[in-house]
Amino acid sequence: EAGVTQFPSHSVIEKGQTVTLRCDPISGHDNLYWYRRVMGKEIKFLLHFVKESKQDESGMPNNRFLAERTGGTYSTLKVQPAELEDSGVYFCASSPQSRYSGTGRQYFGPGTRLTVT
Amino acid sequence: GNSVTQMEGPVTLSEEAFLTINCTYTATGYPSLFWYVQYPGEGLQLLLKATKADDKGSNKGFEATYRKETTSFHLEKGSVQVSDSAVYFCALNTGGFKTIFGAGTRLFVKA
Numbered sequence: 075e076a077g078v079t080q081f082p083s084h085s086v087i088e089k090g091q092t093v094t095l096r097c098d099p100i101s102g103h104d105n106l107y108w109y110r111r112v113m114g115k116e117i118k119f120l121l122h123f124v125k126e127s128k129q130d131e132s133g134m135p136n137n138r139f140l141a142e143r144t145g146g147t148y149s150t151l152k153v154q155p156a157e158l159e160d161s162g163v164y165f166c167a168s169s170p171q172s173r174y175s176g177t178g179r180q181y182f183g184p185g186t187r188l189t190v191t
Numbered sequence: 192g193n194s195v196t197q198m199e200g201p202v203t204l205s206e207e208a209f210l211t212i213n214c215t216y217t218a219t220g221y222p223s224l225f226w227y228v229q230y231p232g233e234g235l236q237l238l239l240k241a242t243k244a245d246d247k248g249s250n251k252g253f254e255a256t257y258r259k260e261t262t263s264f265h266l267e268k269g270s271v272q273v274s275d276s277a278v279y280f281c282a283l284n285t286g287g288f289k290t291i292f293g294a295g296t297r298l299f300v301k302a
Contacts, residue, residue, distance in 0.1 A: 078234070105288060116195070117235075117280060117292035130288065165235060169288075179225070180290055184234035 076100065078183035080166050086189045092154040095186045099148070099168030105129075106149050107169075107180060108141060112162035120164075123149060124171075156190045163187050193218045197281045197293035204271055205301050212266040212296045214255075214281035222283040224248075224257055224264040225290070230277045238266075238279070276300045 079098045087093050099106045108120040120139070121131040125146035134141070138157070143149040153160055167180040197214040204210060216222065226238040226248070239248030244259035253268045264281060281293040 080234075107288070107290075109290075109292075111295075114295070116294040117282075119289045119291070122288045133289075167235075167290075179223075179237060179240065179284075181237075182227070182235035 078166055078168055078181055080164075080183040080186050082186060083184065084187045084189070086191065087156055088191055089158055090155045092152065093156055093188060095151045095153075095164055095166075095188070097149045097151070097166030097183060099166070100181055102170070103168035103181070104146070104171035105169040105180075106143060107167040108149070108151055109165040109167065110162050111165065111185075112159070117165065120151075153188070156188075158190050161188055161190045193222070193283060193285060193291045195281050195283055195291055195293035197279075197296055199294070199296070200278075201297040201299055203299045203301065206273055207270045208300075210266070210268040210271045210275075210298070212279055212281075212298070214264045214266065214293060216262050216264065216281070216283050218262075218283055218285055218291075220285050221259075222285045224255070225282040225284070226253070226255055226264070226266050227280040227282055227292075228277045229280070229295075235280065271298070271300045273300045273302050 081096045106123040111117045119133040122129045123143040140152045163185040165185045166183045169180045194217045223242045225240045227235045228238045239250040241248040241257035247256045278295045280295045
């Protein structure tokens with residue numbers, strides 16, 4: 075079974091530019107999550123999709139961040155325009171469908187390291 | 192709100208030393224508790240989990256016991272190896288869809 079994949083693995087952009095991160099969840103997983111780890115701090119929740127719908131986007135830092143999940147499959151996270159403080163590692167995770175998340179286990183991708191200069 | 196606090200790193204140990212990484216949590220309800228590990232160049236992997244009080248999660252020689260009375264989930268290993276060098280994250284989930292993580296503890300194991 076293929077795991078969660080993310081692209082690119084690393085992106086370096088200048089302040090003010092736009093970057094789009096992509097996540098492909100495990101096939102059949104309805105739940106998809108984005109998290110971010112900034113400057114060696116804790117990994118923070120950004121948002122949660124159930125299929126193509128945003129279930130919880132309480133962690134999105136501001137309106138420069140836009141997440142989509144077309145057709146309930148892969149997801150993209152766009153940062154426009156990027157700022158220095160957006161640098162960090164962006165993790166995607168997925169989990170199977172259930173009314174509750176059961177034990178709460180999520181399957182994580184390798185992350186995209188974003189560097190804004 | 193829910194939160195996880197874990198000991199700051201980095202932790203540097205010699206091979207075969209005993210490892211403890213402390214983790215305490217604050218949560219409403221009865222969370223599931225996790226340790227995730229990130230090896231160099233790789234993604235987050237689930238190391239072990241416990242879903243109720245007094246449960247012990249174990250994997251690859253690592254253990255952690257869910258202590259409700261002390262709200263703790265300390266990670267231990269009796270004899271670390273160089274290959275255990277990684278960043279370890281304590282985390283909780285209260286049965287919803289948001290996982291709450293600690294800041295991570297980097298472990299270096301010297302040969």
